[in-house]
Amino acid sequence: MLGTGGCVAVLVVSLLILQFLKMQWASRKLPPGPIPFPILGTLWCFGFEWHQGSLSKFSKVYGKTFTIWIGHMPMVVLNGYHAVRDVLINHSKETSWRIVTPFVRDTMHGKGILFSSGHTWKQQRRFGMMTLRTLGMGKKGLEYRVQEEASYLVELFANTKGKPMDPSSFLFYSVSSVISRVVFGHNFSIQDEIFHKLIECIEYEGHFFLSSFHLLYELCPWLMRYLPGPHQKAFSCLEFIHSFSRKEIQNHKEKKKLDDSWDFIDFYLEEIEKNKGDPSSTFDEDNLLHVIYDLFTAGTDTIVSTLRWVFLCMVVHPDVQEKVQKEIDAVLTPSQCISYEDQKSMPYTSAVIYEILRFNFVLLAGTFRQCGSDTTLLGFPIKKGTIIIVDIASALNDPEQWETPQQFNPNHFLDKDGNFFIREAFIPFSAGPRLCLGEKLAKTELFLFITNVLRAFTLQLPEGMTEVNTRPVEGRFAVQAHPYVICAVPRKTIAA
Structure with a gap:
């Protein structure tokens, strides 16, 4: 007869x-798609590591529309430009709902812009764009x-005087200062401890999102909620950002501003007042907290x-x-102030910026969505509630669209006459209704930061260093460069 251990083993x-x-x-x-197994899903096919481009390998075997499994959850992948565009443009109404995983549900609560859907998303996004x-x-x-x-x-x-430096902290400060002025009406001192804590929290959230502990949380939320680990720090980082935002909201409520000095929080608080008593309104301070989080994090991390x-x-x-x-x-x-309008006279510079956005796309794949209703994608019937991965990275590396997709090549954006x-x-x-809310701001920031720096300095490796790691850091939500140091050497033409 089987003992207790044997019975348990048979049951399992x-x-x-x-x-x-x-x-x-x-x-x-x-x-x-690949054969899914209990607990593992199809992670065994990835070697338990997901890299940018991993999904494209499956498309060669299963076609532009295929299924992968994360644990017991199936996810339909759209790979390649034409498949991606078909979903984003032709099926945007059915597929613009955000995926609600256990971690997303426990942190975002269906509020804000990035992680909301339906009526909440429509109201919050429309107001965000208008404001x-x-x-x-x-x-x-x-x-x-x-x-x-x-x-x-x-x-x-300039203060580094051409000595080796890691530009990351300077970039975080400069980029976050722009969005801070928009959202809060002020920026921070570069020595401000709260600012450094905010940046630390934003970075940690990005690092955690595709870590092993995040995957464990999605598979076993009922257990992970009560266990220690990096996921608990992710919760505390989110709470720190919310706590800071609550103080900012309270300060705005106590101080009346002139119309010409209003910021995003001022406009949102006014909208709350306008919609009091409207049962269909989603404007409240909880949603405001999450919108601030969306704007501040999305407006900082990807640009940096x-x-x-x-x-x-x-x-x-070089x-x-x-x-x-x-x-x-x-x-x-x-001495001339650079304006965004100057990009029209700088075709090569524009091509370089766009090629970096393509070649060094900062997300592993793209957007995770959920079908809000039954639909058909590229001939396959897809049920309501099915998770969709729109692999934007595959569109940016589609060999049918780019001559040298795996190489850095600014000529991808220049015609034969150099235009x-x-x-x-x-x-x-x-693309479509979920188009990035801050696209115009992002393009303005990239052009002005890059041209101002390169007009003033030549960037080069420190003396004695001949190589630098150009492989992306793996296992993160954002595909980032390894930490590095460079020297910003003043250009003679500027010094003169």
Whole structure:
């Protein structure tokens, strides 16, 4: 007869077999994909590590629409530009719902913009877009703030006197200062302890999102909620950001401002007052907390990650850096203030920036969504509630759209006459209704920060260093460059 241990083993094996059969049955109604196993799903196919480009390998076997499993959850992947565009544009209504995993549910509560869906998302996004425009996004007002921060970034670089430095903290300060002015109405001192804590929390959240502990939380939330580990720090980081935001909201409620000095929080508080008594309104302080989180984190982390790739690229490709500097010198005088309008006269510089956005796309894949209703994607019937992975990275590396997708090549954005042009497959900010809210601000920041720095300095490796690691840091939500040090050497043309 079997002992207690034997009975338990038989029970576990039986449950695993039952789960395996259920997954095989469910797979019959989904697009093809690797065989899923209980607990593991199809993680065994990834070698338990997910890299940018991993999904494209499966598309060669299973086609542009296929299924992977994370644990017991199936996820339908759309890979390649045409498949991605079909979902983002032609099926946006059915697929614009956000995925609600246990961790997302426990942290975001369906509020804000990035992680909300349906009526809440529509109201919050519409208000966010309208208010950012009012505050000057895409206009000279907000551009002036970016110009100020770009000038200060040049000062920070100049203070290093050409000695080796890690530009990360300077970049975080400059980029976050722009969004801080928009949201809070002020920026921080670079020595401010609260600022450093906020940046630390933003970075940690990004690092945690695709860590092993995040995966464990999604698979066993009922257990992980009560266990110690990095997921508990992720919760405390989110609470620190919310706690800071609550204080800012209270300060705004206590201080009445002139109309011309209003910021995002001021406009949102006014909207709460306007909608009091409206049962359909989603405007409240809880949603405001999450919108602040969305704007502050999304408006900082991805731009900083991109700028770190830009400056690394300049030292790895000194010939590219030199061409950009020559173009800047030809268009601008040393004392002339650079404006976003100047990009029209700088085709090569624009091509370099866009190529870095393509080649060093800062997300592992793209956006995770959920079907809000039954639909058909590329001939496959997809049920309501199915998780969709729109692999934007695959569109940016689609060999049918780019001549040298695996190489850094600014010529992807230059015609035969050297004129700048944008390809249809260039969608790092997504497309359709979920298009990045801060796309215009991001492009303005990238152009002004890059051109101001490269007009003033030549970026190079420290003396004696001949190589730098250009492989991306793996296992993070944002695909980041390894930590590095560079020297910002003042250019003679500027010094003169």
